[in-house]
Amino acid sequence: MPTTPDRPEASGAELLDKVFQERPRASYQPNGLPPIDESIHSAEVVESLQHRAMQVE
Amino acid sequence: MVASPYACEQTKLFENLLDKDWFAEFVSYQYKHVVFELEPVFPILSDYWISHAHYRWSKDIALVSKKEYEGRPLDHFKYAGFLCYWLRRCPPLCGLSTNPDTTFAGIKHRDPKPILVQYGNVFAAFDIGLRICRYWESARTDINYSPEIRQKMLRLSIPQRSEYIEDVCYTLAEKNISPHSLNMLYKSLFIALRP
Numbered sequence: 001m002p003t004t005p006d007r008p009e010a011s012g013a014e015l016l017d018k019v020f021q022e023r024p025r026a027s028y029q030p031n032g033l034p035p036i037d038e039s040i041h042s043a044e045v046v047e048s049l050q051h052r053a054m055q056v057e
Numbered sequence: 058m059v060a061s062p063y064a065c066e067q068t069k070l071f072e073n074l075l076d077k078d079w080f081a082e083f084v085s086y087q088y089k090h091v092v093f094e095l096e097p098v099f100p101i102l103s104d105y106w107i108s109h110a111h112y113r114w115s116k117d118i119a120l121v122s123k124k125e126y127e128g129r130p131l132d133h134f135k136y137a138g139f140l141c142y143w144l145r146r147c148p149p150l151c152g153l154s155t156n157p158d159t160t161f162a163g164i165k166h167r168d169p170k171p172i173l174v175q176y177g178n179v180f181a182a183f184d185i186g187l188r189i190c191r192y193w194e195s196a197r198t199d200i201n202y203s204p205e206i207r208q209k210m211l212r213l214s215i216p217q218r219s220e221y222i223e224d225v226c227y228t229l230a231e232k233n234i235s236p237h238s239l240n241m242l243y244k245s246l247f248i249a250l251r252p
Binding site: 030031035036037040041045046051054055056 | 060061064066067068071091092094125126129130131132133135136170172173180183184187188191192193195196197198199200207208211212213214215216217219222225
């Protein structure tokens with residue numbers, strides 16, 4: 001004998017909401033801006049690089 | 058050579074770029090004096106689009122910082138990816154004129170680089186981002202790079218006759234590419250050099 005569901009079926013949108021609510025939050029935490037030390041490179045070297053990085057003919 | 062205040066290689070770059078006027082001067086310097094350096098043509102830039110690029114870039118930076126970084130500053134690849142993206146979407150380069158600088162007599166007697174004439178804006182956008190990334194990655198202190206690798210990164214360039222340059226320019230000019238894709242693209246150029 002067929003059983004009658006005791007509650008109306010959820011709509012597609014409601015199901016999607018449920019899936020997203022129950023999905024665990026992503027644990028990915030992007031790294032922020034790393035610290036730099038400008039003294040790692042000499043000023044002369046840095047100044048000599050003020051040109052295009054992509055070389056063209 | 059004297060270091061320009063609008064060079065990519067400086068510790069306060071991202072703070073400075075948030076200032077609208079500084080951003081405009083930076084873009085102008087980079088297009089006119091770096092990307093089109095020693096070219097017989099000279100870029101004509103649109104103040105309107107530079108202003109718009111700044112508005113969009115700074116808005117995105119604030120949004121992504123809040124949503125993904127819990128309010129912290131983005132990493133340098135993301136900053137550069139968004140900058141390249143918005144310089145591409147809001148193209149500052151609106152025309153080319155004859156280079157008025159006659160310091161180098163040979164300039165006016167040769168043709169401009171075809172790729173700069175065809176794809177000048179996207180070329181500049183990508184090149185600026187690449188130079189930002191190579192400086193920041195090579196000077197970061199949280200990764201124990203050897204001095205040799207730091208020098209290699211700082212001097213990273215894309216060689217002449219590279220299929221990569223044409224692919225990048227064509228893709229940026231003709232296809233859709235997101236700031237997040239550009240972030241990954243920049244990062245992938247350096248990741249193999251990590252210890």
